[in-house]
Amino acid sequence: MIPPVISKRGFLKAAGAGFAASLLPRQADALVKTDAVFAAAFMAKDESYGVALLSEQGREISRIALPDRGHDVCFDTTSPRAVAFARRPGTFALVFDTQTGKPVKLIEAAEDRHFFGHGVFSPDGKLLYVSENDFDNYAGMIGLYDVRSGYRKVGEFPAHGMDTHDIQLIEGGRYLAIANGGIKQHPDSGRAKLNINHMEPSLVIVDLADGRLVEKHDMPDNIRQLSTRHMDMDAQGRVWFGCQFEGARNRHPQLLGSFRRGEDMRFIDIPELVLKGFDNYVGSVTVNRDAGLVAISSPQGGQWAAFETDTGKLAYEERIPGVCGLAREERLFMRSTENGEFGAAKSELAWDNHITRLR
Amino acid sequence: MRSFVWLAALLSLFLFAQPASALDDAKAKQVMTNAVDGYIRPAYKDFHEKAAALVSETGKFCAAPDEDGLKVVQARFAETVASWGHIEFLREGPVMEQNRLERILFYPDRKSTGLKQVQALLANPDDGVTDATKLKDRSVAIQGLGAFEFLFHGAYPEAIVSENDPFRCRYGLAIAGNVEIIAGELQVAWDAPDGIAKDWKNPSANNPIYRDSKEAVSALIGIAVHGVEMVRDQRIKHFYKGRDAKVSPKLAVYWRSGLTMTALAANVDGLAKFWKAADFGAIMDPDMGSLADSADFDLRAAADALDKMEQPTAERLKDDTYLKKIDFIEFNLRDAMIRIDKDVGGAVGLGAGFSFADGD
Numbered sequence: 001m002i003p004p005v006i007s008k009r010g011f012l013k014a015a016g017a018g019f020a021a022s023l024l025p026r027q028a029d030a031l032v033k034t035d036a037v038f039a040a041a042f043m044a045k046d047e048s049y050g051v052a053l054l055s056e057q058g059r060e061i062s063r064i065a066l067p068d069r070g071h072d073v074c075f076d077t078t079s080p081r082a083v084a085f086a087r088r089p090g091t092f093a094l095v096f097d098t099q100t101g102k103p104v105k106l107i108e109a110a111e112d113r114h115f116f117g118h119g120v121f122s123p124d125g126k127l128l129y130v131s132e133n134d135f136d137n138y139a140g141m142i143g144l145y146d147v148r149s150g151y152r153k154v155g156e157f158p159a160h161g162m163d164t165h166d167i168q169l170i171e172g173g174r175y176l177a178i179a180n181g182g183i184k185q186h187p188d189s190g191r192a193k194l195n196i197n198h199m200e201p202s203l204v205i206v207d208l209a210d211g212r213l214v215e216k217h218d219m220p221d222n223i224r225q226l227s228t229r230h231m232d233m234d235a236q237g238r239v240w241f242g243c244q245f246e247g248a249r250n251r252h253p254q255l256l257g258s259f260r261r262g263e264d265m266r267f268i269d270i271p272e273l274v275l276k277g278f279d280n281y282v283g284s285v286t287v288n289r290d291a292g293l294v295a296i297s298s299p300q301g302g303q304w305a306a307f308e309t310d311t312g313k314l315a316y317e318e319r320i321p322g323v324c325g326l327a328r329e330e331r332l333f334m335r336s337t338e339n340g341e342f343g344a345a346k347s348e349l350a351w352d353n354h355i356t357r358l359r
Numbered sequence: 360m361r362s363f364v365w366l367a368a369l370l371s372l373f374l375f376a377q378p379a380s381a382l383d384d385a386k387a388k389q390v391m392t393n394a395v396d397g398y399i400r401p402a403y404k405d406f407h408e409k410a411a412a413l414v415s416e417t418g419k420f421c422a423a424p425d426e427d428g429l430k431v432v433q434a435r436f437a438e439t440v441a442s443w444g445h446i447e448f449l450r451e452g453p454v455m456e457q458n459r460l461e462r463i464l465f466y467p468d469r470k471s472t473g474l475k476q477v478q479a480l481l482a483n484p485d486d487g488v489t490d491a492t493k494l495k496d497r498s499v500a501i502q503g504l505g506a507f508e509f510l511f512h513g514a515y516p517e518a519i520v521s522e523n524d525p526f527r528c529r530y531g532l533a534i535a536g537n538v539e540i541i542a543g544e545l546q547v548a549w550d551a552p553d554g555i556a557k558d559w560k561n562p563s564a565n566n567p568i569y570r571d572s573k574e575a576v577s578a579l580i581g582i583a584v585h586g587v588e589m590v591r592d593q594r595i596k597h598f599y600k601g602r603d604a605k606v607s608p609k610l611a612v613y614w615r616s617g618l619t620m621t622a623l624a625a626n627v628d629g630l631a632k633f634w635k636a637a638d639f640g641a642i643m644d645p646d647m648g649s650l651a652d653s654a655d656f657d658l659r660a661a662a663d664a665l666d667k668m669e670q671p672t673a674e675r676l677k678d679d680t681y682l683k684k685i686d687f688i689e690f691n692l693r694d695a696m697i698r699i700d701k702d703v704g705g706a707v708g709l710g711a712g713f714s715f716a717d718g719d
Binding site for chain 1: 450455456457458460461467469470564565566567568569570574585588589592593719
């Protein structure tokens with residue numbers, strides 16, 4: 001049985017009182033003045049966890065405590081609400097107010113589910129879709145949470161694969177793209193990977209009207225150990241996906257591809273030296289639609305790079321130890337590292353995989 | 360399940376630790392060789408031998424079942440459990456292929472899947488499970504040590520002696536045979552001249568597993584830390600979550616045979632021997648070598664304490680003296696984990712990352 005990550009019933013109360021979640025006047029002013037606001041999960045020097053709101057300069061505006069390690073943050077475009085998800089196999093998701101920095105609601109996974117670290121709001125802000133694990137059946141699920149009833153779980157549908165990770169709304173929110181990493185894991189076995197020699201990664205599109213499977217793209221046999229994990233959508237509606245290769249360390253398959261409904265997935269040809277610089281691991285995928293670029297990062301390789309979404313051509317590359325978080329900026333991308341760098345700013349916080357640009 | 364504690368500790372190390380000396384490739388290679396040839400391969404060889412002995416005695420018993428024979432089978436089973444316990448923490452390489460780990464021992468089994476399936480087989484015998492060579496194609500829950508335990512230690516064990524239930528014995532023999540086959544596969548894989556042992560001992564740019572010494576030694580440290588974590592979070596916590604929590608003695612591994620502490624003691628003894636054999640002190644500055652010894656001391660203390668522990672029953676899990684012993688074991692395991700990843704990892708210049716760790 002999974003021990004509950006959140007054993008403290010009063011976490012929200014404690015978080016509000018004890019972690020200075022609400023903004024000080026100076027911070028509130030900073031929040032108003034800054035053009036861009038980013039959110040990212042972190043671990044502090046004292047090994048506590050949280051999610052921070054940051055300015056376009058990478059300066060911290062607010063910190064919100066999390067009961068355990070967080071992963072990604074998604075936000076509602078219709079209200080000042082965002083959700084920080086526990087890293088797998090965590091069982092919490094914290095809803096917080098992006099204007100005040102106050103925690104609003106702590107969502108707990110059902111007893112036989114855990115979260116995978118990602119979620120997305122429906123375009124009308126009424127539903128929250130969350131990638132979850134039905135771990136006893138090794139089946140990825142998409143949980144549906146009703147925002148207006150206090151984020152009550154109102155349903156779920158299959159993700160049509162295991163080790164479900166990132167999810168993305170496509171085509172105006174009619175469909176949901178799902179990245180199934182394909183690795184068999186169970187919380188009772190920690191993070192041990194139980195099927196490395198017969199993984200089942202896939203990219204899936206489901207119809208959100210009824211959860212019906214529309215398309216499923218399995219990885220070809222020769223790259224069956226290529227775990228599909230993170231995604232973002234470009235201006236033309238193509239979904240870009242980044243992979244992590246679980247096979248032999250001396251093989252270097254391509255790691256970045258794209259697909260859309262009705263079309264096969266395809267990989268871009270990253271030049272060999274750059275490809276090897278990712279060390280078979282893509283930790284984050286982010287599109288800058290205005291710039292026509294898609295960026296991927298690898299903390300294992302200590303490298304990030306951007307590619308033209310139209311041509312797949314390498315546009316920019318940079319080596320930064322521990323880089324993983326990426327978010328669009330005016331021309332390129334904001335980067336964060338596990339060593340405390342967030343853009344040009346530096347702190348004692350270790351930033352987790354993702355940056356979410358809230359505005 | 361607090362899988363990230365050691366990662367958190369490593370992060371602290373990465374961000375805030377003292378400078379460490381560079382890793383010496385030759386010494387790192389020696390540590391890998393020590394671990395592989397000094398512990399892993401002998402441990403798998405022993406497991407294969409114990410499993411073969413279990414097959415042999417089970418075969419004799421099934422041919423002429425009696426009480427004495429049952430005791431011998433149970434003794435061979437205990438030896439097999441202990442032997443597996445000594446290498447169970449290694450969750451890398453061939454044991455992670457073809458579901459071998461789960462096929463040897465399907466645990467934890469929170470929904471009693473194995474029990475239900477074995478009971479169903481006993482109620483409606485299926486000769487398809489009496490062939491060891493074909494058992495691998497059946498449910499992982501019915502082909503390993505947990506299923507064998509139920510047959511030879513579960514409800515109505517006397518049935519197996521009575522000759523009135525030959526199916527139970529033939530099925531048990533097939534399980535033993537299946538475990539021996541898997542153990543043999545593991546031994547062969549680790550003994551192969553150009554196999555995994557060679558890759559582990561020779562990190563290089565073209566190596567399919569470890570491309571340099573840092574990756575290899577880092578993985579070895581991770582194995583030790585995850586191993587300690589397994590004992591604490593995936594074994595002890597299943598029956599004892601703390602003083603105020605509900606105790607669950609029947610969720611303990613091998614509770615039917617009373618071998619819970621035999622298995623746990625083997626787990627930690629195995630970790631201690633693995634750690635000792637690898638000899639991490641060899642890759643540390645001489646003035647820091649004692650850090651590796653400290654981890655060894657903690658593991659040894661926990662293993663010795665476990666070796667003296669009686670089976671965790673409902674009564675014992677309410678007994679303060681008994682619980683203090685478990686607390687002592689958990690304290691030493693926690694301390695060992697911190698010493699291994701923070702002290703030793705830091706001293707040899709390693710720091711597993713925070714964001715990437717083992718994939719996300």
